[in-house]
Amino acid sequence: MRPLKAIILIGGRQKGTRFRPLSLELPKPLFPVAGFPMIYHHIEACSKVPGLREILLIGNYQPSESIRQFINNTQREFKIQVRYLQEYTGLGTAGGIYHFRDQILAGNPEAFFVLNGDICGDLPLAEMYSFHVERSDGSQMTLLGAEATMQESLNYGCLVENAATHHVVHYVEKPSTFVSTKINCGAYICSPAILRDIAAVRRHHQDENFSGVNGDGSLRSIESISLERDVFPELASLDKLLVFYTEGFWSQIKSPGSTLYANRHYLKLYHKTHPNRLVKNGDGQATIIGDVYIHPTAEVHPSATIGPNVSIAQGVTVSPGVRIRESIILDNATLQDHCCILYSIVGWNSVVGPWSRVEGTPCDPNPNKPFAKLQSMPLFNNAGKLNPSITILGSDVQVPGEVIVLNSIVLPHKDLAGSFRNQIIL
Known part of the structure; x- marks a missing residue:
């Protein structure tokens, strides 16, 4: 059996701006x-996929110590072998694959997975591969699909399939009008022949002196595919192109709010x-x-x-009487006596003072639905105010005692002087 490979597309600093201020300290992936x-x-x-021998991370982050570690x-x-291949510039989801085609084809793999770095879910990769092999009658790629609502589908790539x-048979990325409730989940299994199709697109770009537009409206070069x-x-x-459907949990992680959904x-x-990995209740322990x-x-x-749905990282100190719900507490944060953290992210080395309340407003009314509205919600509403969202404390933020921080974003290295509501503290 020829080996398999996997490619994880991790992007770069010019992307992920919706993930700030958290991405200011650490690469989003x-x-x-x-x-x-x-x-x-x-x-x-x-x-967990039998025969998978190597994983390639493709992006244009500088190879930092955090990535190396x-x-x-x-x-x-x-x-398993993991390597990072750095793009010289943002080359797009296909451009990076084509640029590093020699490394991808080294060892003559039978097929390779491509995973967007900003998706999360119970990914059925082995089942996808079996499906691709059984039905690959000249098909170059199988994508993972899911079912969305009509409104939600407009935020994703939509497809129409031959059910038999x-x-x-038809694919549109983020259509302006309704196409289908079947959407692309950003996970693929590819035959090596897909590189010929990408090469054909690249030649077409060169012949036409192509200068396209990215999804965010920015211009992209000929090399960006x-x-x-x-x-x-x-x-x-x-x-x-084939589609394999999943009924398991899946979502994108575009904004800090969607990390709480993924965390859950x-x-x-x-x-x-x-x-x-899950903490249980026991004598002499916190109530879980x-x-x-x-x-x-x-x-x-x-x-x-x-709890419920809380992750607490290494070096965190949780003092007497603290209450935490639906939140992520990052490395070396300190939560002092009787503070309350709800629907929030507390940044690295931050301190929340005694009897303070750090709280966001959840906007995912159905915890069992397969998509998170938080990922596509704009930062401001039509009135120019912050949309209801989680509260984010950047790294090294100091929250004094007996204050409330509600639906706010606090950039790193801030000493708050009082309470804040629906604000961005620069």
Whole structure:
């Protein structure tokens, strides 16, 4: 059996602006969700696929110490080769694959997965591969699909399929009008021949002196090629694109708010995959409600009440009487006596003073629905005010005692002087 590979597209600093201020301190793909970096969950899913020998991370982040350390740790844990390939500029979801085609084809892989770094979910990769092999009658790629509502579908790539053969016959990325409730989940299994189709698109760009527009309205160069906008519509017209559906949990992580949604569902998934990661109630321990992850190095007072859907990172101090719900607490944060953290992210090394309240407003009314409105909600509403959202404390933020921080974003290294509501504190 020829080996398999996986490619994880991690983007770069020019992307992920909606993820600020959290991405100011750490590359977005390494932000911890349910106790582990976003793309750690991708690598763990890939490691379970028989015959998968290598994982390539493609992006244009500078190779920082955090990226190097992450790669070393994951290689040791999963006993699989992980390499980072840095683009010289943003090349798009297909451009990076084509640019590094020699590294991808090294070792003559039978097929390779492509995963967007900003998706999360219970990814059925082995099942996708089996489906692709069984039905790949000249098809170059199988994409993972899901069912959305009519309104939600406009935020994603939409497809129309031949139900008898599972071929995609029409594909539109983020259409302006309704096309289909079937959407693209950003996970693919590709035959090596897909590189010929990407090359054809690139030649077309060169022949036409092409200068397209990205999804955010910015101009893109000839070298920038998009799977979703340039390649998929062509594959669909040639009957070379298949779709495999998942009914499991899936979403994108575009904004900090959507990390809480992903955190909730990854914690729920741990019941099946890693029950040892979930904290249980016990004598002399904090009161745990629902699904909670606490790093072994965190210090949590027995009088605290935590959960549901909370992740607490390494070095965190949780003092007496603290209440935490639907939140992520990052490395070395300190929550002082009787403070309350609800629907919020508390940044690295931040301190929340005694009897203070840090709170966001949830806007996911149905915790069991498969998509998160938080990911596409604009920062401001039509009245120019912040939309109801989670509260985010950047790194090294000092919140004094007996104040309320509600629906606000606090940039790093701020000492708050009082209470704030619906504000961005610069």
